[in-house]
Amino acid sequence: MTILTKIIDHKKTELDSLRATEPNFIATAKRPSLYEQLRQTTTVQVIAEMKRASPSKGDIATHVEPVEQAKTYAAAGAACISVLTESKFFKGSFADLNAVARAVDIPLLCKDFIIDPVQIDYAKAAGASVILLIVAALTDEELASLYAYATSLGLDVLVEVHDVEELARALKINPKIVGVNNRNLKTFEVDLAQTAEVAQHLTNNDIVFISESGIWGPEDVEVVAKAGARAVLVGESLMRSDDVVADLQALQIPLTKVKVCGLKTSEHVEAAVQAGADFIGFVFAPSKRRISVEEAIELAKLIPANVKKVGVFVNEDVETIRAIAKTVPLDYIQYHGDETNDFIQQVGLPALKAFSVRDAEDVKKAAAFNVDYYLFDAPGTDFRGGSGHTFDWSLVEEANIPSSKVIVAGGLTVANVAEAVQFVHPAAVDVSSGVERDGIKDSTLIQAFIRNAKGAKQ
Numbered sequence: 001m002t003i004l005t006k007i008i009d010h011k012k013t014e015l016d017s018l019r020a021t022e023p024n025f026i027a028t029a030k031r032p033s034l035y036e037q038l039r040q041t042t043t044v045q046v047i048a049e050m051k052r053a054s055p056s057k058g059d060i061a062t063h064v065e066p067v068e069q070a071k072t073y074a075a076a077g078a079a080c081i082s083v084l085t086e087s088k089f090f091k092g093s094f095a096d097l098n099a100v101a102r103a104v105d106i107p108l109l110c111k112d113f114i115i116d117p118v119q120i121d122y123a124k125a126a127g128a129s130v131i132l133l134i135v136a137a138l139t140d141e142e143l144a145s146l147y148a149y150a151t152s153l154g155l156d157v158l159v160e161v162h163d164v165e166e167l168a169r170a171l172k173i174n175p176k177i178v179g180v181n182n183r184n185l186k187t188f189e190v191d192l193a194q195t196a197e198v199a200q201h202l203t204n205n206d207i208v209f210i211s212e213s214g215i216w217g218p219e220d221v222e223v224v225a226k227a228g229a230r231a232v233l234v235g236e237s238l239m240r241s242d243d244v245v246a247d248l249q250a251l252q253i254p255l256t257k258v259k260v261c262g263l264k265t266s267e268h269v270e271a272a273v274q275a276g277a278d279f280i281g282f283v284f285a286p287s288k289r290r291i292s293v294e295e296a297i298e299l300a301k302l303i304p305a306n307v308k309k310v311g312v313f314v315n316e317d318v319e320t321i322r323a324i325a326k327t328v329p330l331d332y333i334q335y336h337g338d339e340t341n342d343f344i345q346q347v348g349l350p351a352l353k354a355f356s357v358r359d360a361e362d363v364k365k366a367a368a369f370n371v372d373y374y375l376f377d378a379p380g381t382d383f384r385g386g387s388g389h390t391f392d393w394s395l396v397e398e399a400n401i402p403s404s405k406v407i408v409a410g411g412l413t414v415a416n417v418a419e420a421v422q423f424v425h426p427a428a429v430d431v432s433s434g435v436e437r438d439g440i441k442d443s444t445l446i447q448a449f450i451r452n453a454k455g456a457k458q
C-alpha cells in the first residue's frame with residue numbers, strides 16, 4: 001500500500017462526519033483570481049505553504065503559528081497562501097484555513113486530498129479561493145465532476161500531476177492551472193526534472209503552469225522557470241526558514257519581458273499573447289512589416305490590457321503619432337529614427353527610444369534621453385530596423401542605463417535569446433525577423449522564443 005492510498009483510505013473515513021454537520025466558519029472577503037494573477041506576472045510567483053508536518057518528513061515546524069506565518073508570507077509578496085487542512089498526516093485543519101483567511105486577502109489554496117464535493121464545500125466555507133485536485137488520487141470521472149463542482153462555486157482549481165500520463169488525463173478537463181508535483185506521492189522521491197519532462201507536453205499557453213515540491217532556493221526556481229513554470233509552490237523550505245521574507249523574495253526571480261514586433265495577422269497576435277508576450281509591436285514606419293492604422297485597430301482588439309501595444313515610428317511628425325496612438329490605441333511609442341529627446345517630450349506619450357549600435361559612442365547617446373525604455377538594436381539595412389543582425393552586446397554596459405529600462409533587439413532568435421539575456425540582463429528582449437520563416441511570422445517560433453527568453457537565467 002502506498003502512502004497516497006493510505007491517505008485516501010483515511011479520507012474516506014472522515015467524509016460521513018463532514019456530511020453530518022454544516023460547515024461553520026466565519027465568512028471572509030472575496031479574493032482575486034489566482035489564475036489571472038499568475039498570467040500577469042513579471043517575476044516567478046510563490047505559492048507559500050503553511051505546512052506543519054508531512055508523511056515523508058514527520059514534524060517540520062509544529063511551533064509555527066499559521067496566522068503570523070500567513071501575514072509574513074503575504075508581506076513578502078506571496079501570490080497565494082496554501083494551507084494544509086489534512087489533519088492525520090500533515091497536522092493541518094480547516095480551522096487553520098479559516099484563521100488564515102481572516103488574516104490575509106490574497107488567493108488562498110485549500111491543500112488537501114479532495115475526493116468528495118463535501119470537502120469542497122468546507123474549503124469554500126472556510127475561505128479558500130483555490131482547491132487542489134490530485135490526478136493520482138482520482139478516477140477520470142471523479143476528477144471531471146469535482147472540477148466542475150469547484151468551478152461552479154467560483155473556485156480556482158490547481159490540478160496536480162506528477163508525470164506525462166497524469167497530464168494527459170488532466171488535459172481532458174481543460175484545466176486553467178496545472179501543477180507538476182516534483183514529488184512522487186507513491187515513493188516520496190523528489191526530482192525537479194519532472195517539471196521539464198511534463199512541460200514538454202504542455203503546449204496550451206492558456207494554462208498557467210506551476211512547479212511544486214523540492215524548491216529550496218533561487219537555483220531551483222531557475223531550473224523550473226527554464227522549463228516554463230511561472231510559479232512555485234513551496235512549503236518545507238519556508239517553514240524551516242529563519243528569514244522567511246528574504247528567502248521568499250529570493251524565489252521571485254525576474255522573468256524577462258518579451259516584445260514581438262512587426263505582427264500583421266490575428267493568428268500571430270493571438271499566438272504571441274497566448275505564449276506570454278508582454279509587448280506587441282505594430283510597425284507604422286517604412287518596412288515590409290508595415291501595417292495600416294485600420295489593420296492595427298482590428299488587431300489591437302485581440303490584445304488584453306496587460307499586454308502593451310507598441311507603435312513603431314521612424315521620423316514621423318508629432319500629430320500623426322498622437323493621432324495613431326489615440327485611435328489604435330497604443331500604450332507606447334517606439335522611436336526608431338533620428339528623433340531627439342525634445343521631440344519625444346513634445347509628443348508626450350510613454351516611449352521606447354531605439355539606438356543603432358555600432359560602437360560605444362552610439363550607446364552613450366542614450367544618456368541624453370528621458371524615456372521609459374532604451375532599446376539597443378543593430379543598425380538597419382533596407383529599413384531602420386528589423387535587419388536580423390546582432391550587435392556587440394558588451395557595449396550596452398557603456399550606456400550606463402539601469403537594466404530595468406534596457407531592451408535588447410537585433411538578430412535575436414530562439415537559439416541566441418537566452419545568451420543575450422544572460423549577458424545583458426535586460427528588462428526585455430525584442431524580436432522581429434528571428435521569429436519568421438521565409439519572411440513570414442511563425443507561431444511555433446514565437447512560442448519557442450518567448451519560452452527561451454523567459455526561461456533564461458537573468
Ligand SMILES: O=C(O)c1ccccc1N[C@@H]1O[C@H](COP(=O)(O)O)[C@@H](O)[C@H]1O
Nearest residue numbers: 261287385386388409410411431432433
Ligand atoms: O521590424 C521592422 O521591420 C522595423 C522597421 C523599422 C523600424 C524598426 C523595425 N523593427 C525593429 O527592429 C528591431 C529588431 O529586429 P530584428 O529582430 O533584428 O528583425 C526591433 O526593435 C523591432 O522593433
